[in-house]
Structure formats: structure tokens, C-alpha cells
Amino acid sequence: MSSTTPLICLKAIKKSYGEGEAKTYALRGVDVEFFEGEFVAIMGSSGSGKSTMMNIIGCLDYPTQGEYFFEGVNVATLNRNQISLLRRNFMGFIFQGFNLLARTSALENVELPLIYRGMKAAQRRAKSLEALDRVGLSHVAHHQPSQLSGGQQQRVAIARALVTQPLIILADEPTGNLDTQNSLEVMKLLQKLNCEGITIIMVTHEPDMAQFAQKSVMFKDGCIEKIVENPHAS
């Protein structure tokens, strides 16, 4: 863990959709580095490319141009299996749209990444219940997503991301559906995870929430406008 190698390094990342006339850029050249142990907030207006960048960092999507290094390794040189293993072993993803499995209990949703890690059933269950407890949902562990409120679904998604104790959590608007009280709870949780050593990159619209991060990256029209260090961060 050398502080000279950034955990995540994006170099001149561009992402475009469509061809010819219809070609639009979601990212127009993003250069940024995130280091292990950081808690970063990504801010910017809607459509400015925040989710696009998160997806590229999570290796769910590929840049049209530019290079992405994860711990110094160029992701473009990895094959699909290696990338899956990268996600499995190092990343936790909280999606903007939750993306929980339908007709599957909250507990089973949280268990899913552990199944792919090959964890034994009993241990898996205990860990998942613990994760649900951390987001305050142990009482609805056996409810299905359709029986949960938006905020509860969001917290199940958070539990699913943190249950594996990943190296990095990528959170796309984790408080988007929560009231202030719950938002603050979640932020405290993320902060705690950060203290435990987990790197956190979080997209948010709310400056209040960005206050919890050590720095904020401001997006505008597919470019990074500026990066603000946050003196208040604990």
C-alpha cells in the first residue's frame, strides 16, 4: 500500500454514445486520482456524467477513450473474468436504482456477493444479518424488495455493498431516497466504514452530505470543474 500508487487513476477518460451526427459525450476527458482510504464526494448537475464515471470505475462500463488504472494495473489489459473477480474481491457497488433482485428477500440479496465469494451458508447468514443490522433493517430481513420502502431498498443495497468488507465502495447517490435523519445515519455509517479503511467514492447532490467527505469533485458537462478539499471532514 504505497501512497505513491493511486488506488484509482483515470487518464483522459472519454465516453461517448452514438455515432456521427448523434454522437454525444457523457465524459469529455476526465483525469483524476483517488487514493486508498479516501472518502470522496462527486457532485455536479444532473446529466453531467457522474454515474457514467462511477460505472467506469466499477468496470461495469468501458471508456471510449483514455486509460483506467486500478492499483496501477491498466484495466483494459484484463479479461472479463479478471474484471469480474476484481469486482467480486475489491468493490462494493451501491446503484442509483438499487438493482436488488426481485422476489428475493433482503437477506438473500445481501447474501448474494458472499455466495459468489464461496462463503459457507452459516457464516454467510450471520454476516448478512450483521450488515442488515448496521443499516437498521434487521427487522425486515425476510421482506422482499417490493415490500420495502424506497429508503429501505436503498439501505438493503448499502448492506449488500458493505457485507463483503470491500476495498472500495462506489455509492451512486446512496441517500437519494432518504429523509435527512436516515441520510445522516447512512453518512455516519459510510464514515465509519471509511475509518475502518474502506475507500469510499460517493455521488451526491446534497452539499450537506458532501460535508462528510474529505474532498469533493465537481462535475460539469462531462469534465471535472474543480476539486475542493473539505476542511471540516473528521
Place this chain on the structure above:
Amino acid sequence: MLLNAFVLALRTIRRNLLRSFLTILGIVIGVASVIAMVMLGEGTTAHVTNSITKLGSNMLIILPGQERRGPTRGGDNFKPFDFHDVEALKQEITALRAVTTSEAKSINAVFGNTNYSTTVYGVDNDYFVIKDWDMEKGRKFSASELGSGKAVCIIGKSIQKELFNNLDPLQADIRLEKFSCKVIGLLQSKGAAAFGQDQDDVILIPLKIFQRRISGNKTDISSILVSMKEGVSTQRVQQEIKLLMRERRHIKEGEEDDFNIRDMKDIIETLSSTTQMLTMLLGAVAAISLIVGGIGIMNIMLVSVTERTREIGIRLAIGALEREVLTQFLVESVVLSSIGGIIGIVLGISITAVVTSVFEIPFIFSQNIVAVAFIFFMMVGIVFGYFPARKAAKMNPIDALRYE
């Protein structure tokens, strides 16, 4: 890893009960209907062929009238045979095992207050040889009964049931229209014949009394049945019969026969080709059910593709390997298809067993059709469960997540 895939597949099956149920149902119905259809078809064919063969494969029928395709027209007035023709055949042609008549008429039989409509045949004892029929009780006709045309009769099982309520009918007197006649024998049961008619629904009486009291015509015989001995040449026997009958009917040289001899074998062949068409028809229906069932399963699978694609996106995003996702989907398809297939086989065979026992046709197990139906629907289930999954697993996770 396979165990994991199995656990995940079982979870998915349980979680999507309705979809799993419909898939299984589609396969069950497909497999069962194909199996039942084809096995029943084969059973029926075998049944028809069997009972035709039972009519006697080395049997000839001599009919008045010139040889022609199709039935004789009623308008043709050809000289019928008489009792002496039968006697002559018996005596002069040694290659014959039995010669008999089977003059028949529908009639009302009455015993006590019971009244039953049946068919009466005028026969002699050779009739039992030709029909390969034995007595359950009582005796055949005696020579004197045949010679004088005594009012005695031998009845089939169905008559015993209808008129005597299954009680012992021997020595009872039943009325056949104008005369009363004593029951001297009860035939063994033969069951239903080729086209469903009840073979036990008969009353046999000596030819003489049939001619005298029932047909009202003292001498005429409208057809003669002969059964050849084993191993003799049909053609030679036919030739002998032909010569004898020409002589007896005074046909001059150069004139055409005014009778014809039909070989049961030809009739059997015609009938078998009909039943073969029946089998082919059933095969076609079975093929259609294969296709319809296949499309049903395909529909269920394809309707859920959107949801499943997103599910695959989620799994990939969480860190599943492409091959783990595919194994899971493959296991799921195989499990569903084999559950459906096995239930389908059991159901198909049970349906066949029930139907064959109700209609008293032979149960013919055909492992070929079981294998064909099972494999076909396994393939349909697997192909349509697995290939959409394969397509989804090859997408970028983000595209799979956003799939609509």
C-alpha cells in the same frame, strides 16, 4: 462451483414459482401428450391388426357374383349357394380344414320379460373351428340337431348377461321371433373386435332352422367361409375350389365365373394400410403438439428475458463470473426441463395405461417415443432457458442492468 450454481438455481426456481410452474407444465403437457398420442396410436393399430389376424389369415370367403373391386351391388342377381355346395367342398377338397356358413340376421331375442336385440347366425360345427372359438359351458350341436335343424342354440357371453343376468342359461328356452329354442351351450368371451363391435353379442343356431324359420328361404346360402390347412398353397386351393364350383354351377368353358373367392389376407392388407394411415395421422398430431408445446415453453422463457437480463446484470455487477451465471442458468433449465420431462413421461404412460385398459386395447410401450419426446422438450427447455442467458451474460454489465 457446481454446488453453488445448484443452490442458486434452486433458489431461482423457488423464487419464480409461477414461471417455473408454467415451464414445467408446458413440458409436462408436451411430453405427456406426445407419448400418450403415439402409444395409443400404436396400441390401436396393433389391436386392429390383431383382431383382423384373428379373423383367420388362411381363410377364404366364397361369394356369389363376379369378382370386382368394392362391394357387390344389391341389384346383381347371382345364383346363391346351397347346403350341398358346403357338403361338396367339405368332401372333395382335402386341403380345407373347415367349411361353414355364417348366415346372419338381426333379431329380437326374448327370455321371460327381457327383450334384447342381437344377431342370429345359422352355422354348423365348423364355425367354431374357423372362429377358433370354444365353449365355456354346455356343448356344440349334435349331428342330428344339425341334420334336422332342431330348435337349439348356443349363446355368447353378452346374451347371458343381457337375458340371463349372468345366471346359468343352459336348458333355458329363449324366443327368437316366431319360435322358441333351447340353450345348449355358452361361448367363451371374445371381447370387442377390430372396430368395436361386441363379438359376444351372438346367438348361434343350426343352419337348417335358420333357413327355415328366420331367413324364410329354405336353401339359399349367401357366403361360404373356408379355412385352409396350414402350409397348403392358397393359389392351389383357390384353383381347386374354382373348378369344383364351376362344375357344380354348370358354367361352360369360356364363360366367366358367377362367384368369386376372396382371400382374407388381401382384406387384412387393405385394413392394415388404413390403420397405418391412422398411425401416421397420430404421428402428425404428435408432431404438432411437439411444436405447440415447444412454442409455449419458448414464450414463457422469452417473456422473462428482460427480467432475467437485468438479474444477470446484477449478478455480474456483484462479481459473478460469466461462467458461473451460465452454469446457474443451465442447471436451472436442466432441472426444470427434467422435472417436467419426468412428470410428463409418468403422466403420458399413465394416461395410455388408463385409456388402453378402458378401451381394452393393448398397451404398447414405445421407448423411442418416450426418448424423442423427452429429449425434444429437454432441448427446448434448455435452449430457450440458456441461450437468452448466454446472450445477457456476454453483454456489458451496465447494458444488462439497463436492458428493457
